Amino acid sequence: MSYQLCMICVIINKKVLIMKKIAIIFFSLLLFFSFIKAENLIAKKKVFYINSYHSGLYWSDGIEKSIKETLLKSKIPIEFKRVEMNSKRNNNEPYKMKIAQKIKNQIENFKPDVIITSDDNAIKYVIEPYFKNSSIPIVFCGINGTIKKYKELPFNITGMEEVQLIPQLIDALKKYAKGNRIGSLDDDSFSAKAQSDFFEEQLKRKIYKKHARTIDEWKKYYVYLQNNTDILLLGNSGALINWDKNKENLEDFVKEETKIPTAAWDITVSKFVVLTFANNPEEQGRWAANAVLRILKGEDIKNIPIAINEKANIYINTTLSKKLNIVFPFELIDNAVLVK
Missing domain, CATH: 3.40.50.2300 (Response regulator)
Incomplete structure (x- = not known):
């Protein structure tokens, strides 16, 4: 009789252990899915x-x-x-x-x-x-x-x-210019046009603006502005078709045709201009x-x-600076990245 009782107790204990394990698994899953649900609620x-x-x-x-x-x-x-x-x-x-x-x-x-x-x-x-x-x-x-x-x-x-830090760029270049006529060249996108209009407001003076639709037109305007202005502001012209593919050839073109101080505010054209204050x-x-x-x-x-914005990175093009006999102050050079 006592043996049978012991066996019954063993069976009951096993069932209790199994039920405990099931309960632990159940509550673990419940907690897991509750956590996932909470995460989903927070992630909205x-x-x-x-x-x-x-x-x-x-x-x-x-x-x-x-x-x-x-x-x-x-x-x-x-x-x-x-x-x-x-x-x-x-x-x-x-x-x-x-x-x-x-x-x-x-x-x-x-x-x-x-x-x-x-x-x-x-x-x-x-x-x-x-x-x-x-x-x-x-x-x-x-x-x-x-x-x-x-x-x-x-x-x-x-x-x-x-x-863009256009007034600061003009101040840095004006003593190297032969006159006070300012030109700008960029693509004909909405942003580029809005930008050049804002530059006029910043400087409170007329800017001779050109907006190119093709690379050939850009080159024509570049030569024109070199001969008819004293400082040239150059945009990134990224809207022009095949602009990136032609950048190396355009760098050579710019080195050949540049006659006046040039400036930019975009790092992607720092090799095209004398001085860049890049946003x-x-x-x-x-x-x-x-x-x-x-x-x-x-x-x-x-x-x-x-x-x-308050920050800008300075780039000086040593090749173009040398061509135009421009020597910048030491404090500007000391804070600049030199490019060729």
């Missing part, structure tokens, strides 16, 4: 990024990389979606309006908590027409000059304007991403004022 912070241009462009790549790095370092789980307008290489109006409509539909489907835009066309073709009455917070960066040039902006917008795309991207994080943490966008 959505950020939609519109790149006005395209991957492979130095400026755009720098902005996007710094946006992603800054957001990734935060403790806020973020679902990040990005699109490219590709509007520097496709500069015609029908294309820009069509891609803007497509992006508008993507935004409505994605339902972001915040929208980030870089450069002008995203504001002009997507935000102004479709989101001027939206409640979605919008953070811009890379806007040439001032955001105030857009008249129908949403109320909940902030960002960093991109201001920093990472500064724009980091600022935009940090503003987004503040908004996602609950801060009112109205408490985040619009900012302007």
